[in-house]
Structure formats: structure tokens, C-alpha cells
Amino acid sequence: MSNTTHYFNRVAIIDDDFIFRNVFEMLLNAENFSEKILHFDHSALALDFFKTNPPAEEIPELLFLDINMPVLDGWQFLEEYLELSPSPRVPVVMMSSSIDQQDLEKAKSYQDQLLAYIPKPPTESDLQTIVALFRKGETA
Amino acid sequence: MSKEKTTTSIDLPWAVFQTDATGKLLNGSPKARDLMQFWRTTDLSTIIRAIEWNGPLNWEQLVQKEVPEVGYYKYYDSKSVIHWFRFSLQFQNADPFISVEDITSRKMANDLSNLACEAANVGSWELDFLRNQLSWSDTVREIHEVPKDYEPQLDTAIEFYKAGYHRDKIREVVSLCIETGEPYDGELIIVTAKGNEKWVRAIGHSEIVNGVCTRMYGTFQDIDRQKKAEIERHRLSERMQVAVQSAKVGLWDLDIVNNVVHWDDVMYDLYDLKRDEFAGDFDAWEKTVHPDDKKEALINVEKAISGEQEFNTVFRIISGKGDIRYITGKGEVFRNTKGEPIRMIGANIDITKIKRNESRLRELLEITEKQNQSLLNFAHIVSHNLRSNSSNLGLLTSMFKAGKMPVDKAVEMIQVSADRLEQTITDLNEVVHIKTKDKHQAPLGFRQILLEVMEGINGTWSSADAKLDLNIDADLRVYGVKSYIESVIHNMLTNALKYSKTDTPLKLSVYAETTYEEARVYFKDNGRGIDLEKHKDKIFGMYKTFHGNPDAKGIGLFLSQNQMESMGGKITVESQPNEGTTFCLHFKRQA
Numbered sequence: 235m236s237n238t239t240h241y242f243n244r245v246a247i248i249d250d251d252f253i254f255r256n257v258f259e260m261l262l263n264a265e266n267f268s269e270k271i272l273h274f275d276h277s278a279l280a281l282d283f284f285k286t287n288p289p290a291e292e293i294p295e296l297l298f299l300d301i302n303m304p305v306l307d308g309w310q311f312l313e314e315y316l317e318l319s320p321s322p323r324v325p326v327v328m329m330s331s332s333i334d335q336q337d338l339e340k341a342k343s344y345q346d347q348l349l350a351y352i353p354k355p356p357t358e359s360d361l362q363t364i365v366a367l368f369r370k371g372e373t374a
Numbered sequence: 375m376s377k378e379k380t381t382t383s384i385d386l387p388w389a390v391f392q393t394d395a396t397g398k399l400l401n402g403s404p405k406a407r408d409l410m411q412f413w414r415t416t417d418l419s420t421i422i423r424a425i426e427w428n429g430p431l432n433w434e435q436l437v438q439k440e441v442p443e444v445g446y447y448k449y450y451d452s453k454s455v456i457h458w459f460r461f462s463l464q465f466q467n468a469d470p471f472i473s474v475e476d477i478t479s480r481k482m483a484n485d486l487s488n489l490a491c492e493a494a495n496v497g498s499w500e501l502d503f504l505r506n507q508l509s510w511s512d513t514v515r516e517i518h519e520v521p522k523d524y525e526p527q528l529d530t531a532i533e534f535y536k537a538g539y540h541r542d543k544i545r546e547v548v549s550l551c552i553e554t555g556e557p558y559d560g561e562l563i564i565v566t567a568k569g570n571e572k573w574v575r576a577i578g579h580s581e582i583v584n585g586v587c588t589r590m591y592g593t594f595q596d597i598d599r600q601k602k603a604e605i606e607r608h609r610l611s612e613r614m615q616v617a618v619q620s621a622k623v624g625l626w627d628l629d630i631v632n633n634v635v636h637w638d639d640v641m642y643d644l645y646d647l648k649r650d651e652f653a654g655d656f657d658a659w660e661k662t663v664h665p666d667d668k669k670e671a672l673i674n675v676e677k678a679i680s681g682e683q684e685f686n687t688v689f690r691i692i693s694g695k696g697d698i699r700y701i702t703g704k705g706e707v708f709r710n711t712k713g714e715p716i717r718m719i720g721a722n723i724d725i726t727k728i729k730r731n732e733s734r735l736r737e738l739l740e741i742t743e744k745q746n747q748s749l750l751n752f753a754h755i756v757s758h759n760l761r762s763n764s765s766n767l768g769l770l771t772s773m774f775k776a777g778k779m780p781v782d783k784a785v786e787m788i789q790v791s792a793d794r795l796e797q798t799i800t801d802l803n804e805v806v807h808i809k810t811k812d813k814h815q816a817p818l819g820f821r822q823i824l825l826e827v828m829e830g831i832n833g834t835w836s837s838a839d840a841k842l843d844l845n846i847d848a849d850l851r852v853y854g855v856k857s858y859i860e861s862v863i864h865n866m867l868t869n870a871l872k873y874s875k876t877d878t879p880l881k882l883s884v885y886a887e888t889t890y891e892e893a894r895v896y897f898k899d900n901g902r903g904i905d906l907e908k909h910k911d912k913i914f915g916m917y918k919t920f921h922g923n924p925d926a927k928g929i930g931l932f933l934s935q936n937q938m939e940s941m942g943g944k945i946t947v948e949s950q951p952n953e954g955t956t957f958c959l960h961f962k963r964q965a
Contacts (some may be wrong), residue, residue, distance in 0.1 A: 253787050354765040
């Protein structure tokens with residue numbers, strides 16, 4: 235990856251685990267993934283953000299969404315987010331340490347709404363895959 | 375006496391006629407003349423010809439041979455009423471003398487008794503020891519199934535009784551009757567001339583003159599049908615009783631009018647009461663019924679008595695020993711001709727075992743479900759809490775190795791992840807501890823435990839300006855393990871504090887209600903509440919938090935639930951967001 239230009243202007247991490255958010259941000263920065271990285275320490279805050287109709291330049295281009303969170307888990311967030319029917323809809327990357335079969339099956343059923351499902355911990359090559367999938371989606 | 379054949383008067387106080395050989399009246403007493411008037415005749419000979427003599431001879435033959443005889447004359451009066459007269463013929467110097475007696479009333483009584491005897495199959499017999507002669511009535515012959523002209527013999531008559539007990543018995547009582555005059559009345563079997571066995575009732579009396587028995591007489595009755603029916607009924611009822619007793623069916627009989635309840639022996643067994651412990655009225659029964667089932671049981675009895683529905687119900691009772699038994703009861707109401715209920719008869723069966731097995735099965739199913747749920751929880755912990763920390767550690771080390779992370783930052787984060795792993799393992803250990811340790815349970819004073827727990831958290835409690843409204847009687851006892859109850863109470867109090875509203879100080883009311891089996895303690899707060907529609911399945915799950923509260927670990931309620939269940943109780947919740955939450959601890963009141 236290039237050292238000078240970023241792939242994204244703005245991405246958001248929705249995860250209640252501050253350690254993960256911090257380490258993941260470091261990884262993203264090391265790969266020059268995004269100019270700006272937003273943190274939401276739980277999904278209700280992210281949902282509130284979208285509900286306030288933020289200006290287009292503040293809307294992230296990609297969401298990294300954790301599954302296991304208090305109040306609203308990743309799936310519940312996704313449901314409510316889709317119901318808001320934001321335009322344009324931000325692609326979502328689901329991330330989880332879950333090896334629960336139910337979660338994997340649920341991810342499959344949401345295939346059309348998700349850009350990718352990435353098991354934790356994410357790797358550099360995961361990030362490259364995400365970039366590739368994102369570009370493919372843009373040209374389609 | 376004069377041979378002159380003229381009509382003269384005989385001075386006797388009863389009816390006497392003197393006639394000639396043709397039956398023409400020669401002489402009569404005043405009563406005899408009255409009779410002639412009653413018969414509305416002046417010619418006695420026409421009446422004499424109408425007499426039915428006992429023997430085979432007619433009037434002419436009797437007179438010719440001068441045979442005394444008795445005969446009967448039937449006369450219909452003007453109103454067609456029958457009158458019976460008994461004629462007794464005697465001879466005096468070859469002249470017929472006839473005394474007449476009105477026997478109408480005697481004859482009627484005799485006829486009726488004969489009829490009654492016939493209807494009841496009662497025959498009579500007489501044994502004349504002077505003439506050594508036994509005579510049987512026609513009915514006695516019929517019972518023995520012998521011809522009408524059969525002449526019984528003294529020595530063979532007794533042979534009709536069935537050999538063995540019956541013949542020995544009749545010999546014994548007849549001998550006793552002859553020797554001492556002691557009458558007998560027995561039910562015995564004879565074998566008839568045609569070889570049929572028959573039950574008879576034999577009654578005998580004796581006449582003893584100067585210590586010698588001169589005559590015996592008695593009745594002989596065919597009681598075969600009644601006796602066989604009685605034996606069959608007895609046999610059936612015995613068999614029924616055996617069936618009823620071995621099936622442990624208790625029978626009861628309620629006299630609705632007089633409020634008297636009669637129980638059979640099995641009922642006393644079923645309810646484990648002694649005879650003097652059951653007062654024998656409706657209230658006494660009602661007292662045995664489990665308080666929680668009383669209302670419905672009484673309604674069912676009422677409905678049966680009013681005729682609305684059959685009495686067929688299951689209820690619990692508290693036995694004399696104090697244990698709970700399941701009873702299925704059926705009953706039938708009996709009414710008088712006006713349709714008013716007068717009596718109710720029914721049966722009770724103890725179905726405790728069946729019920730116990732049923733509920734054991736249900737409990738097993740519940741336990742299995744719960745354990746399944748726990749396993750899922752464990753899987754969840756392994757997949758999330760352990761894995762998320764280990765994946766963090768993996769990411770951290772790979773970043774650190776690649777030189778993409780400063781040392782101090784990496785160490786700090788590795789430390790946090792390690793602490794979290796440690797905490798997770800501690801929590802797991804606590805859960806496993808509840809599941810595997812079978813602690814000793816005892817009845818415990820709830821209020822005392824709560825006050826002790828309260829003392830430990832008084833500081834945080836008062837600094838939050840929280841109020842506790844404690845409404846628990848000092849004598850409320852719950853069945854459980856003290857350390858678990860302490861832990862559950864601690865969790866209830868700290869949770870209430872943790873999830874109180876930011877702008878309103880906590881007010882927590884603690885109160886209790888008891889049923890026969892359960893003590894329920896409620897913790898009702900005015901806090902933030904939980905949206906149970908969304909979180910119902912998760913509220914007691916491990917590592918489930920709902921408020922995004924940084925203190926929330928998602929372990930408290932999970933532990934509380936496990937602790938309550940291991941004490942045979944449970945924990946339930948009701949809540950409205952922004953209005954508050956009520957947790958209810960369900961404790962058993964006894965083992």
C-alpha cells in the first residue's frame with residue numbers, strides 16, 4: 235500500500251472494546267487506510283449520529299461493526315440502520331471474534347447488506363480485501 | 375229324646391238343627407231359626423244338599439251309615455257378599471243333629487294366610503309322635519319336588535338335607551328341639567327328589583307334655599332365589615371391596631341435608647388421619663384441602679350439587695402428616711323426588727405418584743433446558759470474552775513485532791487484556807462453583823440477612839441519597855444457602871443503585887408475600903427500567919448488559935439466577951423503561 239494517499243477519507247469503528255478500537259486504529263493508520271477514523275463505543279451512539287442527518291462530508295464511507303455489544307448488538311444496529319434508509323447507504327464490514335455458528339449463519343443471511351464479514355483479529359490482507367470489495371461495489 | 379218328628383225348639387245358645395233323613399227341619403235352637411231367616415229359606419233340606427262334605431260320602435250315605443262329618447256351606451247374601459258356614463253332623467239315636475257356625479271371618483283370614491304362604495313359598499309340616507306320623511302341606515311337597523300324593527316318612531325326610539354340614543345341622547337342631555323344646559330357625563340346603571340343590575328356611579317348634587315331646591310342627595320355605603342372590607351380592611361386594619382396597623380407592627358419603635360426611639377406612643389412609651382427627655362434616659374435609667386449591671374444589675362441589683356439572687376433579691390435600699398429596703375425586707349427587715340434593719357419594723384416589731412423576735419429568739426437562747442454556751452461555755463466553763481478549767493480544771503482539779506500535783502503549787494494552795482474561799476466568803469459576811457444589815440448605819431469616827448485607831454497602835448507598843423501604847417481617851423464613859442469599863441480595867441492592875435514574879435518587883421497596891409453598895421477596899425500584907420486549911431472553915444471560923453502563927459486567931444477574939435455581943427457587947422480573955424494575959425472588963419455604 236502507498237504511504238502517501240489514503241484509501242478512504244473517513245471510516246467509523248463501532249465497537250464497545252476500547253482496546254480493540256485503539257489497536258485496530260493503529261493497524262488502519264499503519265496501512266494508510268483512512269484519513270479520519272471515527273470511534274463509537276456502542277452502537278446506539280452511532281445510530282444517534284445517523285439520525286441527526288449529518289452533512290455529507292461528515293458521513294463515513296465505511297463502517298466497521300462489532301457484533302457483541304451491550305444495548306444494541308451489531309445485528310440490531312444493522313436492522314435499525316437499514317430502516318433509516320440513509321442515502322447513500324454506507325457499506326458495512328461486520329467484525330467479530332464470535333465462533334458461534336448462529337452468528338456465521340446470520341452473516342450469510344445478511345450477505346446483500348454487508349460488504350464483508352471479517353473474523354477478529356483482522357489482518358493486513360483483510361484490509362486489502364475490503365478495499366478491493368469496496369471498489370468493485372463502486373464500479374458495479 | 376222323643377222320636378216325634380215335629381218342629382220344636384232346642385234350648386241351646388248356638389245354632390243347632392235336628393232333621394229327618396231327608397234333611398227336613400224337625401227342631402232348631404233360636405239361633406238356628408235366625409240362620410234360616412238369614413238364608414231366606416224355610417226348607418233346610420235345599421241348604422243341606424248344597425253342603426260340601428269333607429269326606430267322599432254324600433248326605434244320604436252319611437245318614438244311612440250314621441257317619442259324623444264336617445262340611446261347608448257358601449252363601450251369597452243380597453249384596454253378593456260370601457258367607458261361610460261350618461256344618462258339623464252328629465247322630466243321636468239315629469237322628470241327625472247339625473251344629474252350624476259362621477266362619478266367614480276365620481275363613482277369610484285363613485285364605486289370606488294360605489295365599490301369603492303360597493306366595494312366599496312357605497309350607498307347613500307336622501310330626502305327631504303319638505301316631506308316629508309326619509305330614510307335609512302341598513307347598514312342602516312342591517319344594518321337595520315330590521308328587522302330590524307323596525307320603526313323607528320320619529326317617530327318610532331328613533335325608534333330603536344335603537349330606538355333610540346341612541344334614542348334620544338339621545339333626546342337631548331337631549334333636550335339641552325334641553329334647554329341650556328349643557325352637558329352631560335355620561337356612562340350609564336340601565337336595566330335591568329331582569336332584570336339585572335348594573336353599574330352604576326351616577323353622578321348627580315342639581310341644582312337650584310331662585317332659586315328653588308329643589308333637590313338632592313348623593314351616594318350610596323355599597328361599598333359594600333370595601339366598602343365591604344374597605350370596606352373589608355378598609360375593610360381588612367382597613370382590614368389589616378387595617378391588618377398591620387394593621386400588622386404594624377411598625369412598626365417601628356426604629349427607630347434604632344434615633352435613634354429615636362418612637368415610638371408609640381407605641379414606642382415612644389416603645388423608646392420613648385417625649378416626650378422631652376427622653370431625654365427619656363438610657368443613658372437616660374442606661380443612662384438608664390445599665389452600666391454593668380450596669376455592670376451585672369448593673366451586674366444583676357447588677356445581678355438582680346445583681347440577682351444573684359432574685364432580686370430577688383433581689385437587690391437593692395436606693395429609694395428617696403434613697405432606698401434600700394429589701387426589702382425584704369423582705362423585706354423584708342424589709336427589710329426592712322434588713329434585714333437591716340430599717346426598718353425594720363419591721370416590722377419591724391418591725394420584726400423587728403419577729403427578730410427582732409428571733412434574734419430575736417436567737423438572738428434568740426444565741433442568742435440561744437450563745443446562746443447555748448454560749452450555750450456550752459457556753460457549754458464548756469462550757467465543758466472546760476469551761476470544762476477544764486473545765484476539766486483541768494476537769493483534770497487539772503482531773503490531774508490536776512489526777514495529778507499528780510503541781512499547782509503552784503495547785504494554786499498557788496487553789496489561790488490560792490480561793486483566794480482562796483473569797476476570798473472565800474468575801467469573802467462570804464462580805459459575806462452575808454454583809453448578810457443582812451441593813450446599814446445605816436450611817430455613818433462614820430473610821430480613822436479618824438483608825440488614826447484614828445493607829451494612830456492607832451503607833457508604834455508597836447513603837452517598838447516592840438512596841432510600842430503602844424495608845417491609846419484611848422479622849419471622850419470614852426462606853429455604854436456602856446463606857452465602858447465596860447474601861450474594862443475591864447484594865446484587866439486587868447494587869444493581870438498583872447502578873441503574874437508578876441520574877436525576878432521581880433511588881427509592882427501593884422490599885416486601886414479601888407467601889403462598890403455601892413459596893416465599894416471594896420483591897425488590898421494586900424507581901430506576902431506569904429495562905425494555906423487556908427486547909431483552910427478555912437475555913436479561914439473566916451471562917455478560918449481557920443493557921444500559922451501556924461502564925460498570926456493567928453482565929455477570930450479576932446471571933449469577934443470581936444460578937444461585938436461586940440451585941436453591942430450588944427462581945428469579946423473575948417485571949419492568950417498564952423509565953418507570954422502574956421489580957425483581958422477584960422466589961424461595962421455597964421447605965425442603
